Amino acid sequence: MTQTRGSQNEASILRLAPFTSGLDRSSDVPLRFVELHGRPHVLYSAANLPAWISWATEALVRWQIGNETFVGNATAVNDRETLEGEILPQVTRQFGSERLSRWFGSDIGCLALSGSPATASYYGQVEALFDHAAPHYDRTVQNDRLNLHLRVVSSEILRNLFPPGSRVLELGCGTGLETIPLAEAGAQIVAVDISAKMLAELDRKARAASVRDRVETRKGSIRELQRILSDFGPGAFDGAFSHFGALNCEPNLDGLPSTLHQLIKAKGKVSLGVLNRTSLVEMMLFTASLRPSRAFARLRSTLAVGRSQFGVQVFPYGPGAIRRLFRPFFAEEEAIGVSVLLPPSHLGGRLLPHPTLLALLESIDASVADRPLFRFLGDYFLMQMVRR
Known part of the structure; x- marks a missing residue:
């Protein structure tokens, strides 16, 4: 509607913000609203569009009314x-025609907000985010070379880890950016994801690539892995992998190693791609911009919304924590850093117009990825383990 000043009529004010705030947009925007059919409606000048319209209509948004926070979509x-016939008369009754004209002029647009309380389960927020994405x-991913770099590195590791004919469990498969190439190389994959819409995209792509017979999809979170064990039985898989964030969307990984140990055959391989607690470049960039709280944000046990490229609270893990967690069941074979000297994708926008420099940094990054110290300072680390 219009940005407000002071505390007048606070009951009719909501605070709107991007749900995926990793792009570091401005802070919450206070707006006046009216409620119609159980949904908040905010107005704006269609002749002079406010800046927040662009992000409010492109992705999930978060809004707060009083002490209650909601997550959902804004639709025109x-x-x-x-x-x-309905909205403008209610606004006029609530605020008066003089304010309506002063705030918005004669050409008025409106957004309706629909969503659910953000206090709903964490897994519900994760599912909603990835359904939307x-x-x-x-x-x-494909339009962001820094993001694509992560997939190129991991796909090469997976091809070497799982030969044709391997039966592989993938946790957090998303749309199948790694699933499809691995299936095309001859692996049989059971792909698990919390988002039904991500799985639908994977299914569509598998059919288009003529590998649908090699990909079986299952909806669920990593915490529900016992269902996979019940359905497939012990020793059903030659190996498993979970790359680039799925493990970081799990508040508690304690039960994962033992369940994977049951699912995987003796000497089976596991590859984990995990958002690291210590990203060298992120720490340097935020320190240089005099933002120490952002520089060291990952060192906390949780990383709040807006402090990473994720649109939900996530849980960074260091290599030591993952190693200790899995040690009773798996032995580490190799670990490398990914994007050690490259910035995380949400901080690398200025590099993208310079492909020559980017290619040089990618080459240097690959040369230090497995070096002591450097391998544990990347945006992510990739750790390969073997079942004991």
């Missing part, structure tokens, strides 16, 4: 009959 009200997820 394009029905003039609803706008002029699914249709454009591949395009986001």
Whole structure:
């Protein structure tokens, strides 16, 4: 609606913000609203669009009314009959025609907010985020060379780890950016993800690549892995992997190693790609910009929304923590850092227009990825283990 000043009529104010705030947009925007059919509606000047319109209509948003926070979508009200016959009269009754004209002029637009309380389960937030991202997820990765770099590195590791004919369990498969190449190389994959829409994208891509017979999808979170054990039985898989964030969306990994140990055959391999607690470049960039709280944010046990490229609270892990957790069941074979000297994708926008420099940094990054110290200072680390 319009940005407000002071505390007048606080009951009719909501605070709107991007749900995926890793792009470091401005802080919450206070807006006046009216409620219609159980949904908040905010107005704006269609002749002079406010800056927040661009992000509010592109992705999930978060809004707060009083002490309650919600997560959902903002959609334009394009029905003039609803706008002029229901919404504007209610706004006029609530705020007066003089304010309505002063705030918005004669050409008025409206967004309707729909969502659920953010106090719903953490897994519900994760599912909603990735359901929303699914249709454009591949395009986001493929158009961002820094993000794509992560997938190139991991896909090469997976091809070497799982030969043709291997039966592999993938946790947090997303749209199948690693699933499809591995299936094309001859592996049989059971792909698990919390998002039904991500799985639908994977299914579509598997059919298009003629590997649907090699990919079986299952909806669920990592904490529900016992269901996979019940369905497939002990020793059903030659190996497993979970790359680039799925493990960081799990508040508690304590039960994962023992369940994987039961699912995987003797001497089977596991590869884990984990958001690291110590990202060298991230720490340097935020320190240089005099933002120490951001520089060391990952050292906390949880990383709040807006402190990473994720749109939900996540849980960074260091290599030592993962090693200790898995040690009773798996032995570490190798670990490398990914994006050690490259910035994380959410901080590397200025590099993207310089492909020559980016290629040089990628080459240097690869040369230090497995070096002592450096391998544990990347944006992510990739750790390969073998079942004891």
